[in-house]
Amino acid sequence: MKLLILNGPNLNLLGIREPEKYGNKSFDDYFSELQFQFRNVELSFDQTNIEGELIDKIQNARKDFDGIILNAAAYTHTSVGIGDAVAAIDIPVVEVHISNTFSREEFRHKSYISPIAKGIIVGFGLQSYDLAIQSFLNTKDD
Numbered sequence: 001m002k003l004l005i006l007n008g009p010n011l012n013l014l015g016i017r018e019p020e021k022y023g024n025k026s027f028d029d030y031f032s033e034l035q036f037q038f039r040n041v042e043l044s045f046d047q048t049n050i051e052g053e054l055i056d057k058i059q060n061a062r063k064d065f066d067g068i069i070l071n072a073a074a075y076t077h078t079s080v081g082i083g084d085a086v087a088a089i090d091i092p093v094v095e096v097h098i099s100n101t102f103s104r105e106e107f108r109h110k111s112y113i114s115p116i117a118k119g120i121i122v123g124f125g126l127q128s129y130d131l132a133i134q135s136f137l138n139t140k141d142d
């Protein structure tokens with residue numbers, strides 16, 4: 001199984017950025033742990049701060065991957081274009097968030113991705129990504 005983890009804006013600063021909300025670990029370090037943990041999965045990881053690039057990466061992933069684990073970060077709450085890109089492709093997308101967006105500001109309760117996502121994993125810290133990979137492994141024959 002080939003899965004793409006796609007992170008949106010400011011998630012390149014994980015480990016440095018608001019550690020009380022997002023933890024102390026960089027995503028590169030966490031990604032190495034995931035690759036070790038899921039040696040049977042072909043995992044790729046990409047990140048961009050730019051909305052249009054995120055749309056390009058979602059579109060392109062449909063050719064090369066069985067699914068996307070998407071943390072669109074702030075664009076989750078604002079981007080009709082990213083929601084449309086998720087709707088346009090026929091591979092499943094699992095939406096993840098590190099923090100529990102529903103326990104935070106009202107504007108973080110809205111997601112343009114959730115209505116089209118295969119599922120949503122929110123609020124488990126970096127473990128949200130681990131759980132998302134497991135969801136693909138457990139439901140791959142659906």
Ligand code: DQA
Pocket residue numbers: 009010011071072073074075076096097098099100101108
């Ligand atoms: C986030 C939650 C978003 O509201 C926020 O803008 C982020 C990170 C999360 O993973 O908890 O940048 O997507």
